[in-house]
Amino acid sequence: MSDRHKMASQKATVPKVEKELWLENRLGLHARPAAKITALAQQFDAVITLEKENGYRAGATDLLAILALDCPQGTRLVLKATGPQAREAATAMASLFARKFGET
Numbered sequence: 074m075s076d077r078h079k080m081a082s083q084k085a086t087v088p089k090v091e092k093e094l095w096l097e098n099r100l101g102l103h104a105r106p107a108a109k110i111t112a113l114a115q116q117f118d119a120v121i122t123l124e125k126e127n128g129y130r131a132g133a134t135d136l137l138a139i140l141a142l143d144c145p146q147g148t149r150l151v152l153k154a155t156g157p158q159a160r161e162a163a164t165a166m167a168s169l170f171a172r173k174f175g176e177t
Contacts, residue, residue: 090163092152094123098173102144104136106174111136113169119156121166125149133166 096102114121114133121133123142126149131138133152144150154163 087155088157088159090152090154090159092154092163092167094150094152094167094170096144096146096148096150096170098176099146100176101146101148102139102142104140106176107136107139109169109174110139110166113165114162117154117156117158117162117165119154119159119162121152121154121159121162124151124153 098106110123111134122130123133123139124130125142125144129142131142133139142148142150152163152166154160154166156162
């Protein structure tokens with residue numbers, strides 16, 4: 074098998090996951106939840122992005138980019154994860170959002 078064929082084969086098997094997330098906590102996406110997102114994202118071998126309906130997106134490990142999304146309560150985000158641990162990362166991130174980041 075040629076190197077080019079191996080690379081194409083590897084790309085085809087890289088897990089990709091997309092999940093819809095809703096910000097339900099009262100204060101929306103402020104510094105504390107953003108820090109929890111970045112800390113969680115760094116635990117996985119995956120590239121994770123959060124995308125807002127207006128097309129703005131932020132890498133889940135970039136605290137300032139997440140804050141710049143400007144997400145109040147009720148905002149819908151689409152999480153996109155790619156990499157060996159994409160599924161695990163997406164599940165953990167969805168759980169963090171569902172728990173409202175430990176806030177009310």
